[in-house]
Amino acid sequence: MATFKEFRNNVKPNWCPGCGDFSVQASIQRAAANIGLEPHQLAVISGIGCSGRISGYINAYGLHGIHGRALPIAQGVKLANRELTVIASGGDGDGFAIGMGHTVHAIRRNLDITYIVMDNQIYGLTKGQTSPRSAEGFKTKSTPEGSIESTLSPLEIALSAGATFVAQSFSSDLKQLTSLIEAGMQHKGFSLINVFSPCVTFNKVNTYDWFKEHIVNLEQFPEYDPSNRIAAMNKIMETGGMLTGLIYQDKNRKSYEDMAVGFGQEALAKQDLSLSREQFDKLVAEFK
Amino acid sequence: MISQLSWKIGGQQGEGVESTDRIFSTALNRLGYYLYGYRHFSSRIKGGHTNNKIRISTKPIRAISDDLDILVAFDQESIDLNAGELRAGGVVVADAKFSPTIPEGIEARLFAVPITAIAEELGTSLMKNMVASGASWALLGLPLEVFNKAVEEEFGRKGPAVVEKNVQAVKRGAEFVLEQAGGPLEQFKLESADGKQKLFMIGNEALGLGAIAAGCRLMSAYPITPASEIMEYLIKKLPKFGGTVVQTEDEIAAATMAIGANYAGVRTMTASAGPGLSLMMESIGLSGMTETPLVIVDTQRGGPSTGLPTKQEQSDINALIYGTHGEIPKVVLAPSTIEECFYDMVEAFNVAEVYQVPVIVATDLQLSLGKQSCEPLDYGRIRIERGKLQTGELPEREPNKLFPRYEFSEDGISPRVLPGAMNGIHHVTGVEHDQEGKPSESADNRRKMMEKRMGKLDSLRITDAVKADAPHEAPDLVVVAMGSTGGTVDEARLRLAQEGMAINHVTVRQLHPFPSDLLEPHLRKAKKVVVLENNATGQLANLIKMNVGCHDKIESLLKYDGTPFLPSEIEKACREMR
Numbered sequence A: 001m002a003t004f005k006e007f008r009n010n011v012k013p014n015w016c017p018g019c020g021d022f023s024v025q026a027s028i029q030r031a032a033a034n035i036g037l038e039p040h041q042l043a044v045i046s047g048i049g050c051s052g053r054i055s056g057y058i059n060a061y062g063l064h065g066i067h068g069r070a071l072p073i074a075q076g077v078k079l080a081n082r083e084l085t086v087i088a089s090g091g092d093g094d095g096f097a098i099g100m101g102h103t104v105h106a107i108r109r110n111l112d113i114t115y116i117v118m119d120n121q122i123y124g125l126t127k128g129q130t131s132p133r134s135a136e137g138f139k140t141k142s143t144p145e146g147s148i149e150s151t152l153s154p155l156e157i158a159l160s161a162g163a164t165f166v167a168q169s170f171s172s173d174l175k176q177l178t179s180l181i182e183a184g185m186q187h188k189g190f191s192l193i194n195v196f197s198p199c200v201t202f203n204k205v206n207t208y209d210w211f212k213e214h215i216v217n218l219e220q221f222p223e224y225d226p227s228n229r230i231a232a233m234n235k236i237m238e239t240g241g242m243l244t245g246l247i248y249q250d251k252n253r254k255s256y257e258d259m260a261v262g263f264g265q266e267a268l269a270k271q272d273l274s275l276s277r278e279q280f281d282k283l284v285a286e287f288k
Numbered sequence B: 001m002i003s004q005l006s007w008k009i010g011g012q013q014g015e016g017v018e019s020t021d022r023i024f025s026t027a028l029n030r031l032g033y034y035l036y037g038y039r040h041f042s043s044r045i046k047g048g049h050t051n052n053k054i055r056i057s058t059k060p061i062r063a064i065s066d067d068l069d070i071l072v073a074f075d076q077e078s079i080d081l082n083a084g085e086l087r088a089g090g091v092v093v094a095d096a097k098f099s100p101t102i103p104e105g106i107e108a109r110l111f112a113v114p115i116t117a118i119a120e121e122l123g124t125s126l127m128k129n130m131v132a133s134g135a136s137w138a139l140l141g142l143p144l145e146v147f148n149k150a151v152e153e154e155f156g157r158k159g160p161a162v163v164e165k166n167v168q169a170v171k172r173g174a175e176f177v178l179e180q181a182g183g184p185l186e187q188f189k190l191e192s193a194d195g196k197q198k199l200f201m202i203g204n205e206a207l208g209l210g211a212i213a214a215g216c217r218l219m220s221a222y223p224i225t226p227a228s229e230i231m232e233y234l235i236k237k238l239p240k241f242g243g244t245v246v247q248t249e250d251e252i253a254a255a256t257m258a259i260g261a262n263y264a265g266v267r268t269m270t271a272s273a274g275p276g277l278s279l280m281m282e283s284i285g286l287s288g289m290t291e292t293p294l295v296i297v298d299t300q301r302g303g304p305s306t307g308l309p310t311k312q313e314q315s316d317i318n319a320l321i322y323g324t325h326g327e328i329p330k331v332v333l334a335p336s337t338i339e340e341c342f343y344d345m346v347e348a349f350n351v352a353e354v355y356q357v358p359v360i361v362a363t364d365l366q367l368s369l370g371k372q373s374c375e376p377l378d379y380g381r382i383r384i385e386r387g388k389l390q391t392g393e394l395p396e397r398e399p400n401k402l403f404p405r406y407e408f409s410e411d412g413i414s415p416r417v418l419p420g421a422m423n424g425i426h427h428v429t430g431v432e433h434d435q436e437g438k439p440s441e442s443a444d445n446r447r448k449m450m451e452k453r454m455g456k457l458d459s460l461r462i463t464d465a466v467k468a469d470a471p472h473e474a475p476d477l478v479v480v481a482m483g484s485t486g487g488t489v490d491e492a493r494l495r496l497a498q499e500g501m502a503i504n505h506v507t508v509r510q511l512h513p514f515p516s517d518l519l520e521p522h523l524r525k526a527k528k529v530v531v532l533e534n535n536a537t538g539q540l541a542n543l544i545k546m547n548v549g550c551h552d553k554i555e556s557l558l559k560y561d562g563t564p565f566l567p568s569e570i571e572k573a574c575r576e577m578r
Ligand SMILES: Cc1ncc(C[n+]2csc(CCOP(=O)(O)OP(=O)(O)O)c2C)c(N)n1
Pocket: A048, A049, A050, A051, A052, A067, A090, A091, A092, A093, A094, A095, A118, A120, A122, A123, A124, A125, A126, A131, A199
């Protein structure tokens, strides 16, 4: 069985020292090993941004695509080969600005993939502009007077879009993050894991210390029931979206692959492409 | 006896024009006639004038006719708008309900049939179309049983009572008109056809069928006119082969999902028209850069912006060839017949996989939506080629060595492996990368990678990349066209041949990379070259000038009013340009 070390490669990340994304990478590697995957059984599809580089730093199949489109690519991979474990990942700009349309629809579609967002409330790669996750009043290069747009709540959006798995974590909390990623990968449907992953270079407000101060860990509420969607929505709102842990899971809804008529359990990519003469004749006869 | 005839039905959208056309042509197809359909419709669902025209012939035809023999009209507007097309001796069959009149200056015989009244008498005005088609069928003197059979097929699933009512409607329409006309009209007596039922389909169906034959098992797409029929056909069929169609949230998702699925090893396509293609441009670049196969159909329609969404145009050529930022290898094909829609899809999937490039198959609205007779499709021509895809077991890699997915090679094409394979791990990125797919900014690597990718297609010539019907050594004219225009050119040519004019006809089927070597010999022979296309700027002509030259010989015949060329227009232009 593969250990987490086998999910490492020799590429040196070009992230700034201290960037939250390092821990997200480590958590993915640990989670993959913990659930018994071999590197070739995992595909990590990422968007563009500092965070998007993550697929190149994990020893697994990886595709680093275009800005905001990690999810549709990842869904295509899963449709083609449902035997693979598929992770999509990227930044908050990638998933909640340019790719927001895909995020909502990937949630609705509920293919069995895990979406990990490295949420640093800013655009890192383009050197510090506002993100939909930035707080109102947040000053960046593109909002010198402070952001005047409201902050987007991905957790609320996910729940209202019909998400079957919603979790949030903090890159410093490796243990929680790893176990949530494991749970997400094992969930039979779409899982969203939003991870507070500080940008130490451009975000001087939402720092490690700031997160430690503001985060509300769901462990504090032993009676919390993640299968209750209304309670989940309430908790998100009560905590101003700062809660971490497994927020909601619906274990009953079937995944897209399981519902699609004609879709078998075997990877479509492994099936024979050829059409028999009989099949061909039958298709053609319909046009007579 | 005549060998061909044109029939048109007009009314308000949603009034049964489509279904009447369907039953009428199904019956004609049963008799073995060659058919070529043309739909005039607007971008609305109910209301607004719409008409369908069918050309009926004992010989193969691939063009709309210049004029019209029979017009069936559900309202006066349909007469006013279309009677001008009627040839001398033409006939109008119209609903007596609106007291139809023939516009001044037009000579046509009018049969006012109580279409609505008969239908209502039989139970519902919905059967108007049956009364009307029964009447026009009777004027042709063709056997009623064949028509009734088609009616039965259309309504069979609604039960025998409904079938019987509709058969009655047909009969009553026929009886009424025959009494007025004193029997079938002599001038419409068609020679009998060969009795062999032809395949009868629209281009979009042929594209879908071709995709299945090519081994395509997934499609991701967003609805748009005139491409939607492809996804609608495939969603009915692909589940039977283990696949499916995903209706995505937009065309960016459609294209990127297709890239993901192709990367993971399933032949996957998407299809759209101008607006959707514009949204796909960045994704096409990703496919080119990562050398991931991708097949896209562009059913061209009137642009720009929303343009003329239900009308004919061939104006995406520049966008398809040049639309992506940066430089990638890319293939643009343009089938010109319904049969080619089928075979080209098979080839498109092979080219995409063998060369690891995006392939765009560009049709036009008339080719995609015009329903027409199709020659038998040859199962023997279906081949599936997957190029350098490695499917067997792979050797173990040395520590820290990845699968050389982008290895430099003689032909620029590298081995490809699918995710899931043991010992095949490599990276894929739209960032410039080294032979293992890892990001690289090295100038030396960049140069080599660009040369590798851009050189891959040097020798690519698809089957009949340039299709020529060029019998003349010293032609008066060489006509060059693409897409659905070819059939119209052939018809004009036949007529001009009778006047002794020698015309060679060349169809460009591979738009990119441009097959200059194949086109050049045809142009060299020509005194004059006419390039025909449905756009305002002569995009195909410019392509030829840029790649082949011959500027001084080339003249353009352009039509950009939303309608396809008519044979008479080409005939006249050729005569003038000679
Ligand atoms: C279509 C497109 N528009 C803009 C960009 C430039 N761009 C690259 S990454 C990025 C945003 C980065 O922010 P985020 O997604 O939050 O990721 P981070 O770098 O913070 O990890 C932008 C705007 C691009 N690559 N593509």
